[in-house]
Every structure is written in structure tokens, then in C-alpha cells.
Amino acid sequence: MKFLDWYLKIALVSAGIGASMEFFMIKTGFYDKVTVLESEKRAWENSPEAQTFREALDPWRNNDAQARKNS
Template structure:
């Protein structure tokens, strides 16, 4: 039974199986070479480097929200940001 482009169904099944095998072999290669471990390590370093900036932004945002709420006489329950790593070491 021909498909949309005039190819038989077996052609599409072969293409699908070949693509699956190629993708599986690429994943196996990435696992065996430690690619994912390296990605996790780099992402952890990036998060640690930007931690201070994120905490500073959250403090500024909370402060601004409190000011705006005070101006409009609205009571907000803004959660406190998590303690920074320096605070937890003390």
C-alpha cells in the first residue's frame, strides 16, 4: 500500500527503524563518554556563579513589592527568600 509520496509502508518502517537505531547509538555513546555527567557539572557551576545575583534580585523584588503594597494599603504575604550559602555557613 503506497504512502503519501508513493513509497510502500515498508520503506517508512525501515527509515523509522534506522533513525531509532541511530538515535539509540548516539545516546549510548553520550552515556559511555560521560557527556551527561559533564553537563550536570557545568550546570551546577553556572547556578552557583549566579546564585548571588538571583538572591539580590529576589530581595530587590520583595522590597519593591512591599513598597507598592504599602502605598496602596494592601497586605502582602511575601515569602522570605531562602538563606544564602554564606548565612548557612555561619
């Protein structure tokens, strides 16, 4: 275990950096903002308007699935 002290130092520095990043995200309200954005995104994706946009942008999407069913 020639380099055990080196690995221990790297592990401690990495843990310190990770902890400081988590602390920063908690203090700035990052998780609250992300939660709101994700819920808005999911609400939009499940809306009829989003379905209309998906079908308009890729009208041949369902043709492949139907062709596989028929063959």
C-alpha cells in the first residue's frame, strides 16, 4: 500500500468539493427551481398541445410501428 496516503488525500478533497457543491445548491434554492421546472415540463409534455406539436413535427412516427404490426 505504497500510495494509500495519496488516495486518501484525493478522496478527502473530492468529498469536500462534492459537499461544498451540494451546500451551494441547497443554499441557492437550486433544487426548488429544478423541481418546479421539471413539473412544468412534464405538464407540458402531457398536454394536448404538445401531442399536436409532436404529430405535426413527425407525422411518420407511427407508420413504422403499424408496418411492424402488419408484417
